Amino acid sequence: MWAACVLGAALSRAPRGRRAHSALAQLRGILEEELEGIRGAGTWKSERVITSRQGPRIHVGGVSGGILNFCANNYLGLSSHPEVIQAGLQALEEFGAGLSSVRFICGTQSIHKDLEAKIARFHQREDAILYPSCFDANAGLFEALLTPEDAVLSDELNHASIIDGIRLCKAHKYRYRHLDMADLEAKLQEAQKHRLRLVATDGAFSMDGDIAPLKEICHLASRYGALVFVDECHATGFLGATGRGTDELLGVMDQVTIINSTLGKALGGASGGYTTGPGPLVSLLRQRARPYLFSNSLPPAVVGCASKALDLLMESSTIVQSMAAKTQRFRSKMEAAGFTISGANHPICPVMLGDARLASCMADDMLKRGIFVIGFSYPVVPKGKARIRVQISAVHSEEDIDHCVEAFVEVGRLHGALP
DSSP states (O other): OHHHHHHHHHHHHHHHHHHHHHHHHHHHHHHHHHHHHHHHTTOOOOOOOBOSOSSSEEOBTTOOSOEEEOSOSOTTSOTTOHHHHHHHHHHHHHHOSOOSSBHHHHOOOHHHHHHHHHHHHHHTOSEEEEESOHHHHHHHHHHHHOOTTOEEEEETTOOHHHHHHHHHSOSEEEEEOTTOHHHHHHHHHHGGGSSOEEEEEESBOTTTOOBOOHHHHHHHHHHTTOEEEEEOTTTTTTSSTTSOOHHHHTTOTTTOOEEEEESSSSSOSSSOEEEEEOHHHHHHHHHHOHHHHTSBOOOHHHHHHHHHHHHHHHHOOHHHHHHHHHHHHHHHHHHHHTOOBOSSSSSEEEEEEEOHHHHHHHHHHHHHTTEEOOEEOTTTSOTTOEEEEEEOOTTOOHHHHHHHHHHHHHHHHHTTSOO
């Protein structure tokens, strides 16, 4: 009897083990097939390793000499600014490496509250709330704010974080064609039956470098009783006369209800995001936004760096004003050479190439000529819309820009992208 039980147990275990091994083998096969498909499509994304600080000139593993970096979100060049670094070191020394807690338990320090107040003042809003990233800010907003009685109307080319955030909420979802105000108006008319209507758009679209027509959006929102939300990740710090963003640029700061943005691009480049807007909304997010409630507080060094970056920006707008001329210099020279540059008057300058392999190969050859740029292809951008996205920084010199253009012309001719 005992032997029979042991034998039965052994036999019952064996199939489960084999099934587990079979399931893992099946998974490996599926994953390898998917990865091979990415390689075959020419859309494989490799990660180059930087061995220096972020800046206009960097060092890259496996490449000798200095490299000009034209693909960072370091719009104002503050990622390695000495005062920003010093502020991070000071915060690290005074407040420690981290909080080991979420905000509502024991993770709120005075520097967190000070930075939130500074962000609200900068954007001329009532209050602000910090998140680990703007992706988290977008994930937290819509679910906490909107109910099945409400509606959200989203530009079809909004950032993935906005799309994912909207997916989490139970509101009725409308998608309008990119920058198409007639389509937005039609969707607003259709959404009149709902309690709240929230129009959600990027201020500046990161893949194409175009800017949302906020004047027209705000006009339609006012006409149809809607609220306006703008993601300003690629605008905060450098668009508008004082760097407040697209709402300042287009003169609608008093008409945009909610702004989400990042500390990880122009404002020091480390990490962190935020929502700023009406006080009661921020209070509600502190109670209900899941990424806020269940994520550790921003590390003190990150808070210190971002706070100093905002100080520098609010003290002087000189660095902001230098961006327009440098952006125009690159765009005009590239277009004169025969390239198609998407967007308008934004330091994101997508060099449109169409073919994914062409974008990848040209980017590799640009690196050989001392220029760090990256090819973008599906699924980051639509199929057939591959491009090399160039980003201008305030700390690029005119000589840096001219050298980049010269390299593009040489590589473009080599690969048949130019006559």
